[in-house]
Amino acid sequence: MPGLGTGALEAVRARRVLVDGRLQPALLRIADGRFSEIVTGPGALEAPVGDAGGSPADLAVLDVGDDVIVLPGIVDTHVHVNEPGRTAWEGFATATEAAARGGVTTLIDMPLNSIPSTTTPEALALKRARAAAKARVDVGFWGGAVPDNLGTLEVLWDEGVFGFKCFLLDSGVEEFAPLDRDQLHTAMREVAGFGGLLIVHAEHPDVIAAAPAPASRAYADFLASRPDAAEVDAIEMLIDAAREHGTRTHILHLSSARALEPIAKARAEGLPITVETCPHYLVLDADAVPDGAAEFKCCPPIRDADNADALWDGLRDGVIDVIVTDHSPSTAEEKHRGDGDLQQAWGGIAGLQVGFAAVADAASRRGIGIERVSAWMSSGPAALAGLGAKGAIAVGRDADLVLWAPDEPYDVRADALAHRNKLTAYDGLRLRGRVRATVLRGSVVFDGEGVPAIPSGQLLSR
Incomplete structure (x- = not known):
């Protein structure tokens, strides 16, 4: 949808807008970056835009074509931006441009x-300083729980992080150490004490250590080195700990x-998981x-089609709450380390710009409506993080929108993505549906062709 410009919109009008859980005609009035009034129903398309019925020609009104669906902006609560320190892997400028395009x-x-x-207030302040001048979308920050900062997590919580990530096994980088079983319980007691949220990479170190892990280019060998049991055992351990301490616990990137x-x-028992x-x-x-295709390597791993079918069932049944990208890119050198030996290659999928389109396409093929996809990728993640201004088209919420063309073909090409490193497992996919435009707090931040020269994202605190 080229030619929208980058000024603030005063209204958006469309025949298909996701309001109150269903697609319906709507006029969205915007003031100070938030939805100030929403008119729905057939009359919405003829309703006056201005407060006094002023001429639309005098107002910044976006009339959306009938081939486009208007949805709340996507909220991705799992992104590795890697700045500072590993900005060659990604960075706030490229990550947030990719986000806006997606x-x-x-x-x-x-x-x-x-x-x-981000395990200390000083590290958080540095992150915020780096992001402030580069963010093209709104950005918040998770804190980390590592052995060295246990006992001081509440200080970081008070600085505004949305929760604390921990690993139960080697994270892949030496500066972010895992928690052993006793340290996990210590972290859970501490986080529960101030009502925080612990988010966990759930693979059990003992199961991984016992699995065969030969040097190999074969994906089947890599898959065998990260068995289902590693996730199941770790998750059962987390369930027991959550039951003991009452800690709000979020299981990251469920694969198995x-x-x-x-x-x-555990959910039926009422545990806060x-x-x-x-x-x-x-x-x-x-x-x-x-x-040897290292762009597909991630931990936990991509599994087979039957497993994917069961995960879709878990989404439909409400056992799985949200879908997020776990965008975890690296340089080509790190991805190709070991010349195709998947035990040596960096593990992580680069998918920030493509994730929503890929899920929407797959859901459509399964007869799942875009309303449910939006709940899994917008309102659900917003609720998880406590982002009360995000995730829905409703009066008082931030005027964040994605204009979605569900029938437009989208050929994914890695070299056309805004990711700093042009490596992705989605390269070559032909999807049905693409983002026509993205609106952040009432201003267009992607118009189908490019993004504004001046970033307009804000930094968020819990």
Whole structure:
């Protein structure tokens, strides 16, 4: 949708707008970056735009074509921006441009793989300083829970992080150490004490250590080195700990559908556990991954099509709450380390710009409406992080929108993505549906062709 300009909009009018959980005609009035009034129903398309019925020619009104659906902006709570310290891997400028092009209006940055990790107030302040002048979408920050900062997490919480990420096994970077079993319980007690949120990379170190991990280009060998049992055992350990301490606990990037049963039982018990999965686990198939193709390597791994089907069932049944990208890019040198040996290559999927389109396409093929996709990728993540101004088209919320053309073909080309490093497992996919434009707090930040020269994203605190 080229030619929209970059000024603030006063109204958006469309025949299909997601309001109150359903697509309907709507006129969205905007003031000071928020929805000030919403008129729905057939009369919305003829309703006066200005407060006094002023001429639309005098107002900044966006009339959306009938081939476009207006949705709340996507909220991605799992993004590795990697700045400072590993900015060659990504960075706030490129990550937030990719986000805007992909319909993402809000992201929350993970505490690694930047140097320093976001485990102290000083590191958080440095992150914020680096992001402030570069963010093209709104950005918040997770803190980290590592052995060295246990006992001081509340200080970081008071500085505005949205929660604390921890690993139960080697994170892949030496500056972000994992928690052992006793340290996990210490962190859970501490976080529960101030009502925080612990988000956990759930693979069990003992299971991983016992699995065969030969040097190999074969994806099947890599998959065998990260078995389902690693996730199941780790998640059962987390469930026990959450039961003991009452800690709000979020399971990151669920890959194995075999963990759905214990999660469902824990949820039925009333334990405060939430779960995410990622586009690559829903869209890609282990049996189709070429050997030596490190762009498909991630931990936990992409599994087979039957597993993906079961994850979709977990979403439909409400066992899985949200879908987020876990955008975790690296340089080509790191991805190709070991010349195709998947044990040596950096593990992470670059998908920030593509995730929403990939999920929307896959959902459509399964007969799942865009309303549910929006709930999994917008309102759900906003609720997880406590972002009360995000995730819905409603009066008082931020006027964040994605204009979605559901029938327009989208050929994913890695070299055309805004990601700093042009490597992605989605390269070559032909999807149905693409982002026509993205609106952040009432201003167009992607118009189908490019992004404004001056970034307009804001930094968010809990």
